[in-house]
Amino acid sequence: MNSAPPPQSAAPPVYDWEGFGFDTRQVHAGEYPDRNSGLRVPPIALSAGYLFDDFDDQVSRFDGSIHWRADEHAGHGEAGGFSPSEHAPIYSRQGNPTNWVAEERLASLEGGTVSVAVASGQAAISAALFALAQQGDHIVSTGSIYGGTRILFGRSFKRFGIEFDYVWDAENDAEWERAIRPDTKAIYTETIPNPRNDITDLRRIAEVAARYNLPVVVDNTVGTPALIRPFEHGCHIVVHSTTKFLTGHGAAVGGAVVDGGTFDWEAAERAGRSYPLVTQSSRPGVAPMLERFGRGAYARAVRESVVNDIGPTLSPFHGFLLHQGMETLSLRMERHVESSLRIATWLEEQPEVESVDYAGLPSNPLHGLAVRDYGADAAGRGRTGSVFGVTVRGGIDGARAFVNGLRVFSRMTGIGDTRSMVLHPLTSTHGTFAPEVNGRLGITPGLLRLSVGLESADDLIRDLRGALDAVRAL
Numbered sequence: 001m002n003s004a005p006p007p008q009s010a011a012p013p014v015y016d017w018e019g020f021g022f023d024t025r026q027v028h029a030g031e032y033p034d035r036n037s038g039l040r041v042p043p044i045a046l047s048a049g050y051l052f053d054d055f056d057d058q059v060s061r062f063d064g065s066i067h068w069r070a071d072e073h074a075g076h077g078e079a080g081g082f083s084p085s086e087h088a089p090i091y092s093r094q095g096n097p098t099n100w101v102a103e104e105r106l107a108s109l110e111g112g113t114v115s116v117a118v119a120s121g122q123a124a125i126s127a128a129l130f131a132l133a134q135q136g137d138h139i140v141s142t143g144s145i146y147g148g149t150r151i152l153f154g155r156s157f158k159r160f161g162i163e164f165d166y167v168w169d170a171e172n173d174a175e176w177e178r179a180i181r182p183d184t185k186a187i188y189t190e191t192i193p194n195p196r197n198d199i200t201d202l203r204r205i206a207e208v209a210a211r212y213n214l215p216v217v218v219d220n221t222v223g224t225p226a227l228i229r230p231f232e233h234g235c236h237i238v239v240h241s242t243t244k245f246l247t248g249h250g251a252a253v254g255g256a257v258v259d260g261g262t263f264d265w266e267a268a269e270r271a272g273r274s275y276p277l278v279t280q281s282s283r284p285g286v287a288p289m290l291e292r293f294g295r296g297a298y299a300r301a302v303r304e305s306v307v308n309d310i311g312p313t314l315s316p317f318h319g320f321l322l323h324q325g326m327e328t329l330s331l332r333m334e335r336h337v338e339s340s341l342r343i344a345t346w347l348e349e350q351p352e353v354e355s356v357d358y359a360g361l362p363s364n365p366l367h368g369l370a371v372r373d374y375g376a377d378a379a380g381r382g383r384t385g386s387v388f389g390v391t392v393r394g395g396i397d398g399a400r401a402f403v404n405g406l407r408v409f410s411r412m413t414g415i416g417d418t419r420s421m422v423l424h425p426l427t428s429t430h431g432t433f434a435p436e437v438n439g440r441l442g443i444t445p446g447l448l449r450l451s452v453g454l455e456s457a458d459d460l461i462r463d464l465r466g467a468l469d470a471v472r473a474l
């Protein structure tokens, strides 16, 4: 007679994904098992508000004596199942369980402590900088940044009394010396600026920032944590337009701010740079964010003192698309880069092409930096993403013929999704800038921005060949 097998309890699932590989974390980090329904995929939690257990629970949520576990990067607990009181939320303008999955996943992929999801990339940049600077303050940015960000700095930030200066040559100490002032509160930069793919030396900028006790805020939209993680290069805060590679399919506008947890706010205060939202109490009887939340204090200030006030909240529907999109990030980036390298190399050889701006190509002056920071493929080319410039012969007429000749590439503003896209920067993103600014940025009449998608590279090359035939026929 067979005896019954001894009772065996199943191994508990993993709740804390720290220490696992990138590909594992992009699938799992931030997920919470729903023990009530058994749902495997974190659902879309559509609720504007949350139940309070009783009178005292409401009091403690509002007075800050209990706070959200999601903000502590603490995982979702061995007990399993989402329990509102475990997170102590108040209202979805500040956060939402669907968005917490995306936030924890992104913080894990970037190697940061806490992230805050918001409604767009522009909202992320604004929230990140409003938490650092106020009227009368100043920020230094590198010169080559996304056109919309330059407009945001020169228009809305200016109206709020926050000024910007630009450094064009990050290698040049004298430029930094001239730009940084006693009231400077941050250095702003991007990993892979578009359209020229003129990558930034983050380590160099982090060195300058350390000298002046300044936090470095990096837009990693085009790089993504699959290719580069700015915290590993000494930077302190990362912002994203999640509209692009992170959500990945071109369907949802979104953004995020990630706190690296490494900036020494107290040392900055001692050096005369004050960050009141992080280091000072905002309400009588409530300790400063830094005291309460330590390495996640800045993100908490972004969430509570900026996003909750101004209200650029991410819809949970878009939060769902974001956490689902990130599940395949590294696989997509692999293909984006592989196709881009093939196409950029091919374009360089075509007679109708004057130049290709892809930092990873051996012909590019930034090739050494590209390989150091982004790694190389088997042919020694640096893996600097999939958004780059190509300049065709014939100036504006050449550009028009090229754009009109494309059939697979979509003519649209946008980068970083499954589709390949083309845009003429001089008459779009950079259309309002002074000629000197466009001159410095290398935005010329014949320059086109390409964002290489996930279609077959053979088909994309055939499409580009057709468009170059139209240029040749001019």
Ligand SMILES: Cc1ncc(COP(=O)(O)O)c(C=O)c1O
Pocket: 120, 121, 122, 123, 146, 148, 149, 190, 219, 221, 222, 240, 241, 242, 243, 253, 254, 255, 414, 415
């Ligand atoms: C590098 C970069 N940062 C920020 C943004 C703004 O993002 P969003 O359109 O999500 O507001 C963009 C948009 O193209 C971008 O390319």
